[in-house]
Amino acid sequence: MTSHSCLKLFGVFLLALALPDRGIGDEEHSHASELQRQSWTFTPPFGTFDNAQLQRGYHVYRDVCAQCHSMRLLSYRNLGEPGGPEFSAKVVETLAAQAQITDGPDDKGQMFQRPGRPSDRFRSPFPNDQAARAANNGALPPDLSVLAKARSGGPDYIYALLMGYRDPPPDFTLAPGMHYNEAFPGHQTAMPGLLRDGMVGYTDGTEKTLDNYAKDVSAFLMWTAEPKLEERHKVGTRVMVFLLVFAVIMYLAKRAVWVPLHRRRDGAKQSSSS
Amino acid sequence: MASHENSLDPIVLDDEDLSRRDVILIAAGGFTAIGTAAALWPLLDQMNPDASTLSLATTEVDISPIEVGQAITVMWRGKPIFIRHRTAQEIEQAKATPLDDLIDPLARNVNLPDDAPATDENRAVPEREPLLVMIGICTHLGCIPIGQAPGQYKGEYGGWFCPCHGSQYDTAGRVRIGPAPQNMYIPPYSFTSDTKIKIG
Amino acid sequence: MAHPSTYRPASGVAKWLDERLPVARVMHDQFMVYPTPRNLNYWWTFGGILTFMLVAQIVTGVVLAMHYIPAEDRAFDSVERIMRDVNWGWLLRYAHAVGASMFFLAVYVHTFRGLYYGSYKAPREVLWILGVLILLLMIATAFMGYSLPWGQMSFWAVTVITNLFSSLDAVIPGLGTTLVQWIWGGFSVGGPTLNRLYSLHYLFPFIIAGVVGLHIWALHVPGNNNPTGINVKSPAETVPFHPYYSIKDGFALVMFLLLFGALLFYAPNLLGHADNYIPANPLQTPPHIVPEWYFLPFYAILRAVPDKLLGVVTLLASIGVLFFVPWLDTSKVRSTSYRPIYKWFFWAFVVTCIALGYLGSQAPDGWYLFFGRVFTIYYFAFFLVVMPVLGKFERPRRLPGSITEAVLGHEASAAKPREREAVA
Numbered sequence: 001m002t003s004h005s006c007l008k009l010f011g012v013f014l015l016a017l018a019l020p021d022r023g024i025g026d027e028e029h030s031h032a033s034e035l036q037r038q039s040w041t042f043t044p045p046f047g048t049f050d051n052a053q054l055q056r057g058y059h060v061y062r063d064v065c066a067q068c069h070s071m072r073l074l075s076y077r078n079l080g081e082p083g084g085p086e087f088s089a090k091v092v093e094t095l096a097a098q099a100q101i102t103d104g105p106d107d108k109g110q111m112f113q114r115p116g117r118p119s120d121r122f123r124s125p126f127p128n129d130q131a132a133r134a135a136n137n138g139a140l141p142p143d144l145s146v147l148a149k150a151r152s153g154g155p156d157y158i159y160a161l162l163m164g165y166r167d168p169p170p171d172f173t174l175a176p177g178m179h180y181n182e183a184f185p186g187h188q189t190a191m192p193g194l195l196r197d198g199m200v201g202y203t204d205g206t207e208k209t210l211d212n213y214a215k216d217v218s219a220f221l222m223w224t225a226e227p228k229l230e231e232r233h234k235v236g237t238r239v240m241v242f243l244l245v246f247a248v249i250m251y252l253a254k255r256a257v258w259v260p261l262h263r264r265r266d267g268a269k270q271s272s273s274s
Numbered sequence: 275m276a277s278h279e280n281s282l283d284p285i286v287l288d289d290e291d292l293s294r295r296d297v298i299l300i301a302a303g304g305f306t307a308i309g310t311a312a313a314l315w316p317l318l319d320q321m322n323p324d325a326s327t328l329s330l331a332t333t334e335v336d337i338s339p340i341e342v343g344q345a346i347t348v349m350w351r352g353k354p355i356f357i358r359h360r361t362a363q364e365i366e367q368a369k370a371t372p373l374d375d376l377i378d379p380l381a382r383n384v385n386l387p388d389d390a391p392a393t394d395e396n397r398a399v400p401e402r403e404p405l406l407v408m409i410g411i412c413t414h415l416g417c418i419p420i421g422q423a424p425g426q427y428k429g430e431y432g433g434w435f436c437p438c439h440g441s442q443y444d445t446a447g448r449v450r451i452g453p454a455p456q457n458m459y460i461p462p463y464s465f466t467s468d469t470k471i472k473i474g
Numbered sequence: 475m476a477h478p479s480t481y482r483p484a485s486g487v488a489k490w491l492d493e494r495l496p497v498a499r500v501m502h503d504q505f506m507v508y509p510t511p512r513n514l515n516y517w518w519t520f521g522g523i524l525t526f527m528l529v530a531q532i533v534t535g536v537v538l539a540m541h542y543i544p545a546e547d548r549a550f551d552s553v554e555r556i557m558r559d560v561n562w563g564w565l566l567r568y569a570h571a572v573g574a575s576m577f578f579l580a581v582y583v584h585t586f587r588g589l590y591y592g593s594y595k596a597p598r599e600v601l602w603i604l605g606v607l608i609l610l611l612m613i614a615t616a617f618m619g620y621s622l623p624w625g626q627m628s629f630w631a632v633t634v635i636t637n638l639f640s641s642l643d644a645v646i647p648g649l650g651t652t653l654v655q656w657i658w659g660g661f662s663v664g665g666p667t668l669n670r671l672y673s674l675h676y677l678f679p680f681i682i683a684g685v686v687g688l689h690i691w692a693l694h695v696p697g698n699n700n701p702t703g704i705n706v707k708s709p710a711e712t713v714p715f716h717p718y719y720s721i722k723d724g725f726a727l728v729m730f731l732l733l734f735g736a737l738l739f740y741a742p743n744l745l746g747h748a749d750n751y752i753p754a755n756p757l758q759t760p761p762h763i764v765p766e767w768y769f770l771p772f773y774a775i776l777r778a779v780p781d782k783l784l785g786v787v788t789l790l791a792s793i794g795v796l797f798f799v800p801w802l803d804t805s806k807v808r809s810t811s812y813r814p815i816y817k818w819f820f821w822a823f824v825v826t827c828i829a830l831g832y833l834g835s836q837a838p839d840g841w842y843l844f845f846g847r848v849f850t851i852y853y854f855a856f857f858l859v860v861m862p863v864l865g866k867f868e869r870p871r872r873l874p875g876s877i878t879e880a881v882l883g884h885e886a887s888a889a890k891p892r893e894r895e896a897v898a
Contacts, residue, residue: 044740073554077329119329142752146554149743150751225751228557228564235565236739242312243732246305250725253302256295257721261512261713302724316562317537324541325559 035153035160035183038215042222046237048230049223054085056202057220060213063200065144068136068191070124073145074224077118083230084223092118099123137177139190148218148225155218157183162214165193331474337405338469345422347410350473354418355461356410356434357471360445364432365403368394368446376457377449383460392457397446402465407473408447409461412436414454419443434458479503504694509712510719511700513881517591518698518719519726520584526727527577528686532679534570535619542622544672546665549624550753568742574616575745576734578768581609582827589799590820592808593699599800601692604685606796611682613769613793618675620766624668625750630763632671633663638776641783662756702880703808704873711877762837770834771827777838778850788850795857802857804865812871816864823856 041050058079061071076096079087087095096116101123104111116123126132133140148154160183168180168188178188198208206212223229255262323331333350337357340346345358360368373379373391380389381396390396398406412419414436420426421434421443429435429442431450436442441454448457463473481502483489492499541560543552556563585605588594594602617635621628636657642650659666697706706712713719737744745767749760765773775792779785795802810817826849833849836842874880 073551073558075326075329077325078558081325117334119326146751150748152748154748232564232568232739232742236735239735239739240732242305242309243728243735246309247725247728247732249298249301249305250721250728253298254721254725256298257717259295261718302721306724316565317533319561320537320563320566321540322561324555324561324563326555327559 035156038156038159038218040155040219040222042219042229044233045240046233048233049083049219051084051086052204052206053216053219054223055087056200056204056206056212057216057218057223058085059202060195060200060217061144061220064194064213065217066122067125068132068141069144070126070132070141071122071144071224072124073143074122075118076116076120076122078227080118081227084227085220096120102127137190141191144221144224146225148221150225154225155222158218158221159214161189162193162195162217163211333473334466335471335473336469337471340405342404344424347422348473350409350461354410355473356406356408356422356447356458358406358422360404360406364445365394367432368397368444368448371444371446371448375450377452377454378456380457381460382457384462385460385464392446392448394446397448397457397460399465405471406445406447407460407463407471409459410434411458412438412441412454413449413456413458414439414441414452419458477503477509480507504690505720506714506716508694508715509697509706509709510715511698511706511877512711512713512718513700513702513877514698514719514722515701516722516726517583517587517701519723520580520587522719522723523580523727523730524577524584525686527573527580528679528683531570531573531577532683534566534573535676535679537566538570539676542672544622544669546624546668546754549622549668553623565738568738571746572734572738572742574619575737575766575768576730577612578616580730581612582768585609586824589823590810591699591701592703592803592805592810594800595803595808596800597696598692598699601689601696602800603797604689604692606793608682608685608689609796610793611678611685613772615675615678615682616766616768618671618678621668621671622675623750624754626752626754626758626760627747627750627763629663629754629756630760631765632667634763636663636667638782638786638789641786644783664756699808700877701809701811702874702877703812704875704877704880707876707878764835767831767835770832771830772834774830774834774838774846775850775853777834778843778846792853795854799857799861803861804863805861805868805870806865807870807873812873813868814871815868816860819856819860819864822852826852826856 041047041053061069076092076099079085079095080089080092096118099116099120099122100113101116101120102111103114106112126135129140142150148158151157153160161181164181164183166180166182168174172180172187174180174188178190179192180187181189181193195210195213197210200208200213202208202212206216226232331351333348333355335346335348335355335357337359340357340359342359343361345356348355348357371394373393376392379392381392383390383396386396394403398404410418410422415438417436417438419434419436419441421428427435429451431442431444433443433445433447433450436454439453440451441449442451443454443458444450446457447460449455461473463471466472479499479502481492481496481499483492483498488498491497538556541552541556541563543549553567556567558564560566588602588605617631621632636654639657640650640654642653644650655661657667658664659670700706747764747766752760764770772789772792776785776789779788805813805816807813810820830846830849830853833842833846838846874883
């Protein structure tokens with residue numbers, strides 16, 4: 001096989017990679033293939049996050065989702081780090097201080113509450129899984145930190161889920177306490193469709209619609225799952241450009257070294273070694 | 275070796291071939307070196323303190339609950355920080371000590387130049403003399419001196435006493451009896467308000 | 475390898491060292507002037523690529539080990555800490571994870587090259603066997619490594635695969651259960667299991683490195699095979715490894731790194747499974763437990779057999795049969811280039827492996843199970859029927875007399891048609 005056909009195959013492969021975060025293990029094939037792809041700002045290879053969108057998404061998370069869903073891998077300081085919502089340092093301190101964090105034990109052996117600091121992890125709505133289940137009819141709201149990578153379809157799936165609440169079709173048996181959802185596997189979930197138009201206050205003029213909430217919080221969840229995405233794309237561009245130039249140089253170098261073997265005494269070319 | 279008639283023998287390169295070859299080979303070598311160096315950097319940098327450690331590099335302490343004569347210990351970068359609200363008497367004692375009596379004449383205060391003398395003013399913050407903030411680690415071999423809690427033996431100079439080898443510190447945290455060679459260090463800190471200090 | 479050494483120490487220090495530990499001499503003889511057939515094609519670059527990948531995995535692995543915590547309640551979070559807080563942690567973690575896939579891609583290409591060109595035939599049988607041993611060690615290492623993030627797939631893959639040993643209960647009652655509990659360090663997969671998998675995962679790559687050393691040694695004794703499968707007849711048919719193949723391997727490596735980089739930077743989770751971002755939950759089994767792609771063919775073979783013990787035996791046999799290939803293939807001709815009938819069976823085997831890979835990712839029922847069985851049968855038939863039988867009856871193409879003839883034959887434009895055919 002020649003280096004040329006290798007290059008062609010490689011090019012095809014690169015094109016295939018332009019799809020955001022697909023998993024080969026999506027063996028529930030029908031589900032993943034029916035999923036509508038949304039347009040996101042962060043698709044590879046050059047995608048970035050939209051700071052304003054992430055900031056709105058954080059507000060949706062905090063005002064609505066965080067009532068039930070923990071996000072224990074995130075710290076308040078992450079909200080100010082590059083590649084994310086990039087709230088200013090002052091805002092990060094304020095957002096942290098708005099949360100009451102459990103700390104301790106103090107000198108008397110008691111746990112106590114204090115305002116959050118940027119270095120603190122996000123406050124969880126429940127102290128443990130059992131409390132979470134007790135408050136939600138036995139269902140455990142999953143931690144959202146890496147949810148966008150823990151579900152095939154990623155942010156497309158999350159968006160479809162949030163937009164997928166409907167009245168159940170007439171022939172569908174809905175178990176008690178469950179809610180019908182078009183995107184959820186099995187079509188019924190313990191999570192109610194809480195988001196409504198106008199529910200979360202947006203201050204940047206973006207329309208307060210369910211669609212925008214769903215988009216913004218899905219993008220936010222992509223960031224919480226992959227906070228280094230922007231850096232990864234940026235470093236990736238540099239590395240790939242370097243490697244491409246390097247490949248050309250190495251190819252020319254290889255040809256230069258092999259000249260004695262490829263050019264015969266009478267000047268005719270021998271078969272180039274493939 | 276096969277005879278020169280064998281058309282498989284490598285031909286001799288002419289000067290044009292050689293110089294073109296040299297340029298490309300130098301480029302190839304250069305790129306290899308750059309690539310290796312670039313790959314090496316993350317391998318080294320990953321050992322530096324990570325973001326979660328760096329976020330704990332500063333600690334804010336509310337000093338308003340500390341009564342006169344009381345001391346608290348807080349952790350900063352894994353080290354104990356002694357914060358003592360000194361009595362007037364303790365401040366007097368520290369100020370009255372001639373510098374020649376000190377084992378270590380330097381302030382050891384990172385907020386001041388290295389050669390600042392160990393006067394009481396240089397050990398505390400001007401206008402906030404009652405508050406002494408020190409890294410509570412004995413400069414001999416690293417034990418944590420006692421004297422923070424009420425009732426603990428504070429040594430002959432009323433400051434701190436190190437139980438490991440008997441070093442004794444005065445009310446400004448300066449070593450008065452060895453074997454410790456230096457005064458306890460003052461960490462980088464500043465007052466963010468009348469009641470709060472930020473360490474680090 | 476029966477070439478006298480041409481190394482001449484360049485300095486006093488070099489001479490001093492050479493008399494005490496001839497490392498430089500060995501490097502010179504085996505990797506600089508080492509006579510290599512001049513007609514090797516790009517399929518021969520994967521050995522160098524594999525060496526690079528082994529070093530890359532060890533280096534990234536050791537560095538990750540500085541941050542990873544092998545305790546069941548901290549493993550998942552420690553990996554996330556690497557991804558979020560450790561400087562360049564995301565790069566190191568993805569390099570290691572994607573690197574494992576690239577490592578297997580290269581080893582499969584390298585193995586198929588060996589099969590196609592008859593590199594396993596005498597006198598290279600030990601070389602081949604060492605290679606299969608390396609593959610086996612790689613499989614073990616990758617399996618253990620995948621458990622470390624302690625996600626749902628990590629946990630349940632370990633549970634399923636270690637449970638296979640309990641099938642030994644059918645042979646000696648109680649043996650399987652005892653063995654499995656010994657592996658687990660408990661009554662189910664848990665913290666002790668994770669800790670020991672971590673320890674062994676750290677160890678095995680160094681065993682692999684040792685076997686790779688033997689593998690290269692076993693190669694250098696007879697020397698490299700080449701695409702014609704004809705032995706080297708004279709030094710004129712060889713070139714020194716350096717600079718000819720060092721530069722060629724270098725170029726191939728950069729191309730390989732382009733693919734590696736494309737995956738790492740733009741689709742690092744493409745080959746992974748979403749369920750492994752869910753922390754391990756012993757009380758909830760994922761709907762479909764699937765191994766990483768490089769294990770899928772073996773997974774399909776395992777599930778093709780309805781009986782548990784026989785399934786395990788078949789799985790082990792699918793790798794075990796590889797050890798016997800030098801003796802299973804009766805053909806006197808090394809290179810498939812000159813075996814027109816066998817060539818069809820070979821490519822059918824390649825298609826079989828790919829098909830088994832796809833089937834391994836699907837639920838084992840209906841048509842998937844049926845074809846899984848069909849392809850499993852062909853997999854074994856290729857080794858146990860095609861190789862021994864065809865070798866005896868196939869009439870190969872006329873072999874070139876030498877590498878020289880094969881290489882020169884290409885531009886023999888007025889060559890006799892028969893001669894042309896011989897160099898296919």
